[in-house]
Amino acid sequence: MIHNSIVESPFSLNILNGNLIGGKVIEAKKCLNDLVGFFDDESKRSEMKQDELIYEVLSLLPVKENTEGGLFFGRTIIHPGKVGDEYYMTKGHFHSNSNRAEYYWGLEGEGMLILMNRDRNTWAERIFPGSLHYIPGHVAHRTANISNIRLIIGACWPSDAGHDYDEIQNKGFSSRLMEVNGKPQLIG
Ligand code: S6P
Ligand code: ZN
Numbered sequence: 001m002i003h004n005s006i007v008e009s010p011f012s013l014n015i016l017n018g019n020l021i022g023g024k025v026i027e028a029k030k031c032l033n034d035l036v037g038f039f040d041d042e043s044k045r046s047e048m049k050q051d052e053l054i055y056e057v058l059s060l061l062p063v064k065e066n067t068e069g070g071l072f073f074g075r076t077i078i079h080p081g082k083v084g085d086e087y088y089m090t091k092g093h094f095h096s097n098s099n100r101a102e103y104y105w106g107l108e109g110e111g112m113l114i115l116m117n118r119d120r121n122t123w124a125e126r127i128f129p130g131s132l133h134y135i136p137g138h139v140a141h142r143t144a145n146i147s148n149i150r151l152i153i154g155a156c157w158p159s160d161a162g163h164d165y166d167e168i169q170n171k172g173f174s175s176r177l178m179e180v181n182g183k184p185q186l187i188g
Pocket of ligand 2: 093094095102141
């Protein structure tokens with residue numbers, strides 16, 4: 001027998017700020033003390049207030065991690081600020097299943113999506129409310145806030161993408177996003 005029914009989606013999204021409700025939503029917060037070694041000026045970073053919140057991530061996981069064929073949905077807030085001349089940013093990662101792609105889009109504030117391929121060529125795309133970014137597989141990605149207000153981005157990625165932080169943790173990106181004469185510039 002065929003059953004018909006109209007049901008509400010278990011998930012909801014605040015389209016203004018990316019807030020996610022329903023299902024399994026996990027939250028991760030990164031403070032300055034979680035980012036040892038990620039900024040160029042480590043001694044400056046170590047002198048700053050260590051419990052300052054740099055970024056916070058909500059991830060909606062409707063299926064188990066590593067499920068082939070599923071999709072995850074997320075929202076990241078990067079707070080405004082700099083370590084020396086380097087804008088607050090996420091750690092950045094390749095995907096563990098390296099060929100898995102991802103979409104990002106801007107919701108609030110202004111930032112840069114910093115991208116680096118396996119040959120360690122780095123480039124960046126400007127993020128603003130309504131900007132849409134396709135991150136191909138095999139490309140590491142990190143976001144930096146270049147505004148004075150919080151930067152909010154949305155993201156959608158395959159549930160079997162995973163996160164590989166090793167290369168970025170050990171070698172960083174080949175260029176860093178620094179403020180030079182009041183403007184963001186990729187250095188390196
Ligand atoms: C997941 C996606 C984002 C980031 C988040 C934090 O594939 O790219 O949800 O996890 O922006 O960045 P990171 O580099 O600390 O994971
Ligand atoms: Zn990713």
